[in-house]
Amino acid sequence: MADKVTACILIIGNEVLSGRxxxxxxxxxxxxxxxxxIQVGEARVIPDVEQTIIETxxxxxxxxxxxxxxxxxxxxxxxxxxxxxAKAMGYDFAHHPDAVKMLQSHYKPEDLNEARLRMAQTxxxxxxxxxxxxxxxxxxxxxxxxxxxxxRIARAMFDNLKSRLVGGAPVLSTTVSSDxxxxxxxxxxxxxxxxxPDIDIGSYPYFKDGQLGVSLVLRSTKPEQxxxxxxxxxxxxxxLDGNIIFSL
Amino acid sequence: MADKVTACILIIGNEVLSGRxxxxxxxxxxxxxxxxxIQVGEARVIPDVEQTIIETxxxxxxxxxxxxxxxxxxxxxxxxxxxxxAKAMGYDFAHHPDAVKMLQSHYKPEDLNEARLRMAQTxxxxxxxxxxxxxxxxxxxxxxxxxxxxxRIARAMFDNLKSRLVGGAPVLSTTVSSDxxxxxxxxxxxxxxxxxPDIDIGSYPYFKDGQLGVSLVLRSTKPEQxxxxxxxxxxxxxxLDGNIIFSL
Numbered sequence: 001m002a003d004k005v006t007a008c009i010l011i012i013g014n015e016v017l018s019g020r021x022x023x024x025x026x027x028x029x030x031x032x033x034x035x036x037x038i039q040v041g042e043a044r045v046i047p048d049v050e051q052t053i054i055e056t057x058x059x060x061x062x063x064x065x066x067x068x069x070x071x072x073x074x075x076x077x078x079x080x081x082x083x084x085x086a087k088a089m090g091y092d093f094a095h096h097p098d099a100v101k102m103l104q105s106h107y108k109p110e111d112l113n114e115a116r117l118r119m120a121q122t123x124x125x126x127x128x129x130x131x132x133x134x135x136x137x138x139x140x141x142x143x144x145x146x147x148x149x150x151x152r153i154a155r156a157m158f159d160n161l162k163s164r165l166v167g168g169a170p171v172l173s174t175t176v177s178s179d180x181x182x183x184x185x186x187x188x189x190x191x192x193x194x195x196x197p198d199i200d201i202g203s204y205p206y207f208k209d210g211q212l213g214v215s216l217v218l219r220s221t222k223p224e225q226x227x228x229x230x231x232x233x234x235x236x237x238x239x240l241d242g243n244i245i246f247s248l
Numbered sequence: 249m250a251d252k253v254t255a256c257i258l259i260i261g262n263e264v265l266s267g268r269x270x271x272x273x274x275x276x277x278x279x280x281x282x283x284x285x286i287q288v289g290e291a292r293v294i295p296d297v298e299q300t301i302i303e304t305x306x307x308x309x310x311x312x313x314x315x316x317x318x319x320x321x322x323x324x325x326x327x328x329x330x331x332x333x334a335k336a337m338g339y340d341f342a343h344h345p346d347a348v349k350m351l352q353s354h355y356k357p358e359d360l361n362e363a364r365l366r367m368a369q370t371x372x373x374x375x376x377x378x379x380x381x382x383x384x385x386x387x388x389x390x391x392x393x394x395x396x397x398x399x400r401i402a403r404a405m406f407d408n409l410k411s412r413l414v415g416g417a418p419v420l421s422t423t424v425s426s427d428x429x430x431x432x433x434x435x436x437x438x439x440x441x442x443x444x445p446d447i448d449i450g451s452y453p454y455f456k457d458g459q460l461g462v463s464l465v466l467r468s469t470k471p472e473q474x475x476x477x478x479x480x481x482x483x484x485x486x487x488l489d490g491n492i493i494f495s496l
């Protein structure tokens with residue numbers, strides 16, 4: 001098992017950059033990948049521009065173990081992701097016979113027009129990812145997974161591809177939440193971080209029901225170490241006369 | 249007025265990449281900037297890693313007219329954005345006298361510890377952005393605006409900085425929504441896009457109340473042209489026996 005397995009997520013679509021659409025795929029994919037022991041190192045939101053997609057994809061697939069794209073695989077003129085993936089990776093771009101069959105099973109012959117058949121085009125050699133909702137599939141080519149932008153479909157596709165992923169050691173997360181202000185715990189928390197360099201300790205202030213507080217999130221691949229570090233954090237909170245709201 | 253003014257948004261924080269936190273700042277900032285005539289060309293979500301922040305910031309500020317960062321300006325050890333901004337841009341990094349005063353007005357002297365005073369550190373010469381909620385300010389240095397990650401605070405800071413921004417021609421959006429499937433309109437829509445190359449036409453399928461449909465979003469700086477193009481789209485929908493659900 002690799003020590004660390006990484007991924008990059010590319011959200012492709014003008015609608016996210018214009019503020020029209022709130023992306024929901026990054027959060028979902030990041031959470032799922034994390035559970036599988038795959039750490040998302042970076043995400044980029046880019047427009048439907050050929051050169052940008054090509055350059056970004058080539059950077060991402062060279063830099064990370066896995067790349068996931070969402071968006072731009074529908075039937076309309078602005079759906080250029082698949083053609084860009086083929087061009088970026090040097091593959092021919094053609095109708096995938098199995099994808100054509102999937103569309104044929106879904107549409108009446110008279111409705112399966114040229115535009116809809118575009119959704120069956122993939123880089124030649126791609127391995128399809130089933131879409132139980134609207135049938136037009138996603139696909140995998142090398143370490144790149146091409147998914148729909150519609151969150152419901154992206155999620156269904158992810159469920160259908162995740163058995164193909166090989167993660168590293170899963171990153172386990174322990175959260176200790178306190179009613180102390182972030183500024184009160186900052187100094188001793190920094191000292192604890194220094195003592196546990198293998199744990200990524202994040203400090204996230206919150207404001208809930210009129211009450212300020214802070215959640216301290218410990219992330220590492222070593223559960224015993226998380227537990228030990230969480231113990232040190234709880235002691236620190238109590239020594240500052242704070243309350244532990246929850247710990248899990 | 250510049251023809252096109254662009255921005256890049258950098259979401260800085262491990263919590264977004266681990267799936268713990270759903271980012272809400274990109275959508276807000278993109279919408280606001282769009283209204284001001286500033287087009288978001290790209291957004292990146294990056295971890296709290298010094299080298300990554302420095303390289304990404306230097307790319308972004310060289311490439312786009314404006315850069316907005318969110319996250320990493322609190323008092324704890326994982327808040328490294330400001331130090332990285334100073335390092336990336338070659339500025340000294342020191343306590344900003346006015347930021348110190350803001351914190352002094354908010355905290356009792358005995359509570360204003362060294363960690364909290366870190367929130368008053370900026371690249372030397374930065375112009376502060378007021379934070380009406382928790383007082384620790386954001387700031388502008390050259391074309392870079394450094395904002396908090398907490399959405400409520402990021403929004404308040406944006407309100408307090410937007411008078412400093414100079415946009416280009418505002419991009420106007422016209423939406424025509426129909427009950428036709430995306431695949432039905434794809435071919436004639438592509439023809440309309442070819443006739444109106446200055447308009448960015450996006451096609452967004454939706455599924456609402458058991459009904460499939462598609463929203464066609466026209467974006468350009470020319471309202472008359474949007475209107476003409478929307479007219480052509482409505483004619484196209486009617487010629488295909490579709491209904492126009494709404495147009496605005």
